[in-house]
Amino acid sequence: MEHRIERIKKQLHSQSYKLTPQREATLRVLLEREEDHLSAEDVYLLVKEKAPEIGLATVYRTLELLSELKIVDKINFGDGVSRYDLRKEGAKHFHHHLVCTQCGSVEEIENDLLEDVEKIVQKDWGFEVKDHRLTFHGICKNCQEVPVKVKETNEI
Amino acid sequence: MEHRIERIKKQLHSQSYKLTPQREATLRVLLEREEDHLSAEDVYLLVKEKAPEIGLATVYRTLELLSELKIVDKINFGDGVSRYDLRKEGAKHFHHHLVCTQCGSVEEIENDLLEDVEKIVQKDWGFEVKDHRLTFHGICKNCQEVPVKVKETNEI
DNA sequence: GTTTTATATTATAATTATTATAAATATAAA
DNA sequence: TTTATATTTATAATAATTATAATATAAAAC
Numbered sequence: 001m002e003h004r005i006e007r008i009k010k011q012l013h014s015q016s017y018k019l020t021p022q023r024e025a026t027l028r029v030l031l032e033r034e035e036d037h038l039s040a041e042d043v044y045l046l047v048k049e050k051a052p053e054i055g056l057a058t059v060y061r062t063l064e065l066l067s068e069l070k071i072v073d074k075i076n077f078g079d080g081v082s083r084y085d086l087r088k089e090g091a092k093h094f095h096h097h098l099v100c101t102q103c104g105s106v107e108e109i110e111n112d113l114l115e116d117v118e119k120i121v122q123k124d125w126g127f128e129v130k131d132h133r134l135t136f137h138g139i140c141k142n143c144q145e146v147p148v149k150v151k152e153t154n155e156i
Numbered sequence: 157m158e159h160r161i162e163r164i165k166k167q168l169h170s171q172s173y174k175l176t177p178q179r180e181a182t183l184r185v186l187l188e189r190e191e192d193h194l195s196a197e198d199v200y201l202l203v204k205e206k207a208p209e210i211g212l213a214t215v216y217r218t219l220e221l222l223s224e225l226k227i228v229d230k231i232n233f234g235d236g237v238s239r240y241d242l243r244k245e246g247a248k249h250f251h252h253h254l255v256c257t258q259c260g261s262v263e264e265i266e267n268d269l270l271e272d273v274e275k276i277v278q279k280d281w282g283f284e285v286k287d288h289r290l291t292f293h294g295i296c297k298n299c300q301e302v303p304v305k306v307k308e309t310n311e312i
Numbered sequence: 313g314t315t316t317t318a319t320a321t322t323a324t325a326a327t328t329a330t331t332a333t334a335a336a337t338a339t340a341a342a
Numbered sequence: 343t344t345t346a347t348a349t350t351t352a353t354a355a356t357a358a359t360t361a362t363a364a365t366a367t368a369a370a371a372c
Contacts, residue, residue: 016348017348020348022349022350055350055351055352057351057352057353058349058350058351061349061350080359
């Protein structure tokens with residue numbers, strides 16, 4: 001983790017941004033909860049545990065900054081809040097998601113399944129693809145076996 | 157258009173919803189502007205032209221209802237507002253979008269480019285795909301030719 | 313065609329998420 | 343150190359969406 005923070009620090013500096021304690025605390029939360037899809041509010045509450053003096057607006061600004069630098073990706077699963085997802089190191093593209101409409105769980109897919117599709121889009125539509133967002137909605141493996149059981153958390 | 161409204165009317169009735177004048181006016185706006193990606197506010201303003209007494213909350217409720225019935229799809233391109241897009245008649249899946257990061261234009265792709273990918277997801281992840289959201293971000297054909305020229309509307 | 317009744321609408325008010333502002337503080341460079 | 347710049351805090355403002363309670367209405371039953 002330290003290694004990764006160090007790298008991000010350099011990336012910030014190279015664009016003349018500072019790695020303030022607040023930004024570092026935010027990053028640490030994102031790294032620790034890499035599997036989750038936290039909203040700004042979620043991040044705020046978690047950061048507050050280690051740095052109680054932080055303000056919500058700072059978290060928003062930090063997430064916005066990290067988003068511009070492509071360190072995190074901002075996603076929206078349609079529930080009215082933006083969620084922030086760390087991009088894997090060196091990943092050119094955003095990873096995909098499987099959202100279960102029954103239990104609300106979100107699974108990540110690292111593999112880039114869209115290479116062929118992007119080529120088609122590029123060729124047939126003349127559109128120069130820079131990134132993508134792909135989400136599947138459906139029933140997860142678990143819910144197929146055990147029907148109807150709803151998850152009670154908002155930390156998707 | 158009448159034909160299509162008639163069909164939706166039946167669909168509503170079959171689930172014991174009424175086709176009120178407000179709902180019909182909203183539907184007509186959506187049908188007339190099928191190519192666009194209107195926000196609730198956009199729809200509201202357009203509906204107001206033909207039915208000035210309508211309230212914003214009603215538009216929201218109507219869009220929500222149509223969304224549940226899979227007549228429209230609710231999408232979010234990351235600009236903080238939900239947009240509503242008519243589903244093509246008989247389409248099982250949502251169509252795809254090409255969002256230009258330069259001029260903000262949104263192009264639609266009708267073709268289902270994900271059949272193969274869905275098979276993989278189904279097989280390798282055991283996830284039963286019901287629907288998908290696919291958006292490509294990049295530079296549209298137009299902007300590749302004429303660099304830097306920003307569109308001034310919010311009606312993507 | 314009326315009447316009836318559940319459903320829908322209106323006109324707010326209330327929430328929720330996010331962004332802007334101004335004063336105070338911290339940081340890095342000179 | 344000093345200085346200039348970037349950042350944060352605390353709060354207010356904005357924007358999008360949802361809830362509420364009184365009223366009205368579509369469509370089924372008579």
